[in-house]
Amino acid sequence: MKHKTLLTIASLLFTQLFVSSALAHHSFSAEFDIDKPISLSGKVTRMQWSNPHGWIYIDVENEDGSLTNWALETSAANNLIRRGWKRTHLVAGTVIQVQGFQARNGSNTANIRGIVLEDGSRLFSGNADELSK
Amino acid sequence: MKNRCFPGLSLLLACLALLPLTTFAQEIPRTDAGLPLLQGIWQAQTRAAYNLEDHVARTDMQAGTSVVLGGSIPYRNSALARRQNNFENRAELDPLNKCFLPGPTRIMAMPFPFQIFQNDEHVAITFEWTQVYRLIYTAGQEHLYPGFEFWMGDARGQWEGDTLVVEINDLNDRTWLDAAGNYHSLAAHITERYTLVDENTINYQATIDDPEIFSEPWTIEFPLVRQTEMKRLLEYQCQAEAEEANGAFEKVDNLWYPAPVPEGNTPFDSNAANELPLPEVISEINRLEDGTPDISGYFTSDAGGANYGLELRENLALFPPARGVVVDPADGILPYQTWARAEQIERREAWRGYDDPTAHCFVAGIPRSHYVPSPFYILQTPGYVVILHERMSYRVIPLDGREHLPDSIRLWMGDAVGHWDGDTLVVESSNYNGKAWLNELGDVISHAQTVVESYTPVSDTQIIYRATVSDPIVYSRPWTIEMPLNQQAEELLEVACLEDNNDLEHLRDVRDEHRAQMQ
Numbered sequence: 001m002k003h004k005t006l007l008t009i010a011s012l013l014f015t016q017l018f019v020s021s022a023l024a025h026h027s028f029s030a031e032f033d034i035d036k037p038i039s040l041s042g043k044v045t046r047m048q049w050s051n052p053h054g055w056i057y058i059d060v061e062n063e064d065g066s067l068t069n070w071a072l073e074t075s076a077a078n079n080l081i082r083r084g085w086k087r088t089h090l091v092a093g094t095v096i097q098v099q100g101f102q103a104r105n106g107s108n109t110a111n112i113r114g115i116v117l118e119d120g121s122r123l124f125s126g127n128a129d130e131l132s133k
Numbered sequence: 134m135k136n137r138c139f140p141g142l143s144l145l146l147a148c149l150a151l152l153p154l155t156t157f158a159q160e161i162p163r164t165d166a167g168l169p170l171l172q173g174i175w176q177a178q179t180r181a182a183y184n185l186e187d188h189v190a191r192t193d194m195q196a197g198t199s200v201v202l203g204g205s206i207p208y209r210n211s212a213l214a215r216r217q218n219n220f221e222n223r224a225e226l227d228p229l230n231k232c233f234l235p236g237p238t239r240i241m242a243m244p245f246p247f248q249i250f251q252n253d254e255h256v257a258i259t260f261e262w263t264q265v266y267r268l269i270y271t272a273g274q275e276h277l278y279p280g281f282e283f284w285m286g287d288a289r290g291q292w293e294g295d296t297l298v299v300e301i302n303d304l305n306d307r308t309w310l311d312a313a314g315n316y317h318s319l320a321a322h323i324t325e326r327y328t329l330v331d332e333n334t335i336n337y338q339a340t341i342d343d344p345e346i347f348s349e350p351w352t353i354e355f356p357l358v359r360q361t362e363m364k365r366l367l368e369y370q371c372q373a374e375a376e377e378a379n380g381a382f383e384k385v386d387n388l389w390y391p392a393p394v395p396e397g398n399t400p401f402d403s404n405a406a407n408e409l410p411l412p413e414v415i416s417e418i419n420r421l422e423d424g425t426p427d428i429s430g431y432f433t434s435d436a437g438g439a440n441y442g443l444e445l446r447e448n449l450a451l452f453p454p455a456r457g458v459v460v461d462p463a464d465g466i467l468p469y470q471t472w473a474r475a476e477q478i479e480r481r482e483a484w485r486g487y488d489d490p491t492a493h494c495f496v497a498g499i500p501r502s503h504y505v506p507s508p509f510y511i512l513q514t515p516g517y518v519v520i521l522h523e524r525m526s527y528r529v530i531p532l533d534g535r536e537h538l539p540d541s542i543r544l545w546m547g548d549a550v551g552h553w554d555g556d557t558l559v560v561e562s563s564n565y566n567g568k569a570w571l572n573e574l575g576d577v578i579s580h581a582q583t584v585v586e587s588y589t590p591v592s593d594t595q596i597i598y599r600a601t602v603s604d605p606i607v608y609s610r611p612w613t614i615e616m617p618l619n620q621q622a623e624e625l626l627e628v629a630c631l632e633d634n635n636d637l638e639h640l641r642d643v644r645d646e647h648r649a650q651m652q
Binding site: 023030032034049051053089103105 | 278280281376449450451452481482483484488489491492494505512523524573574600623626627628629630632633634635636637641642643646
């Protein structure tokens with residue numbers, strides 16, 4: 001059952017991230033740095049259902065054991081809703097790995113390009129080229 | 134004293150008041166189906182936007198009497214402290230002071246006009262305040278995405294006799310009910326009642342049911358008065374005005390009104406568009422009863438990345454590629470003047486991303502509203518085509534052949550006038566303010582732009598959209614873009630952009646860092 005749920009989430013995430021640029025209201029290129037690709041792993045602390053972008057917040061454990069909270073920008077909540085997301089998806093505590101590009105201003109913010117769930121399912125593996133198709 | 138002088142008048146008025154409303158029912162405007170016709174420009178006659186209850190004047194509010202039936206709001210004791218805190222700290226806490234969406238009942242009471250459009254399936258209300266609109270589904274349409282909250286809620290209406298009854302659900306808990314801090318929770322459910330009591334007056338009622346905050350449901354009531362002298366709404370862009378005033382959105386002298394326009398400019402120079410063959414009709418199109426094409430419905434544009442560049446372009450950093458939608462000139466290259474091309478190239482730099490108005494959540498302008506990656510809804514009502522953009526802006530296109538606004542009145546979305554040419558809706562627009570960008574890449578437009586657009590239905594699910602833009606400040610000749618608009622069975626959701634716009638501060642940081650390096 002759990003596996004089935006994860007697969008559902010995986011397919012939803014894949015679909016939504018694949019069109020992550022939809023509903024974009026600002027220049028990704030201006031805000032995020034193609035020369036700052038990042039990979040993070042952590043526990044979801046909050047999912048914000050907002051437009052023009054949704055935000056996933058995760059706690060990432062540092063080497064000294066402290067936690068850093070990262071803000072991960074997704075597509076618009078409306079996109080997630082239309083693609084079948086429910087409030088029960090990606091609840092607090094879910095462990096995820098993400099790939100993306102960090103904000104140019106150096107804050108703990110990233111536009112995510114890929115997510116891997118705890119069971120190893122790869123939800124999305126792409127790059128900015130594919131986002132516009 | 135009055136009664137002693139005119140003893141018969143009070144009696145007469147009392148008798149008139151007792152007459153059933155149906156006595157006057159024949160005098161109100163009605164649709165062909167016999168329903169009351171609410172269409173028109175209206176404004177609330179009330180002080181309720183300041184405070185729904187009795188209140189004395191303050192520096193930030195006019196005095197007024199209560200619009201709450203029974204006089205006061207039945208708060209639970211446990212909920213009163215928050216209202217008091219809201220009131221005392223309203224300058225800081227009132228969401229409206231941040232230009233956030235006001236919620237469905239508060240916006241009805243605000244001192245700004247609004248226009249109602251009505252057909253068999255919808256009632257749409259477009260507000261002058263910040264291009265906000267409400268779309269009320271009135272034909273029993275299923276709500277496709279229950280369970281998510283919206284600032285303006287989800288509204289479903291039905292006619293009960295001559296009263297439009299609207300049930301509003303899925304409200305978030307971030308709006309206030311007035312400027313005095315009256316508030317509600319996620320449990321709120323609102324029932325509105327719109328009753329046209331005479332040609333120029335709607336009696337507006339709203340019952341707020343929120344058992345977490347109030348001990349019982351309560352009702353507000355005030356009149357909406359037809360603005361008989363007003364031919365069209367203008368614009369009040371709350372956040373844009375605030376940011377222009379505080380310097381967060383900087384003026385561009387050579388593009389914004391009233392930058393000088395080269396002599397010899399011919400507005401609506403659509404020769405280029407006229408030389409293009411009409412789009413080929415693929416299959417039978419939908420029509421209204423009178424034979425006019427029916428182009429109403431939910432649409433998304435097949436824009437080929439036009440929001441990232443109108444010309445053909447491969448990847449550029451994190452800019453997605455663009456298919457190229459310019460059909461005239463034939464080479465697909467925009468006929469920029471030299472200085473304007475240099476400006477467009479500079480806008481690709483990261484530090485210029487902050488300058489794109491849509492990054493600030495301002496409206497996209499024309500033609501960009503058609504190809505921002507966000508759906509829209511086209512409504513047709515007698516005399517109008519109305520386009521409701523999910524990204525919270527709208528466009529009213531009157532079909533009565535009226536003249537354009539005076540030259541000195543300038544708008545983000547321009548002033549549009551339309552007419553049917555065969556099966557094509559042709560729209561001419563002018564009176565732009567020159568503040569928009571044509572896309573995220575930074576294609577340039579000025580206040581001198583005039584646009585001739587055509588919406589040609591080529592099947593029952595597709596419209597071919599063209600826009601011919603003339604702008605003698607920026608370009609050496611007019612140019613035309615073209616893209617299909619595809620219809621599907623969907624409903625509009627809400628994009629409350631400004632309210633959760635985390636991106637702008639990042640873009641500002643990039644700009645400020647660049648400026649610091651340049652010094």
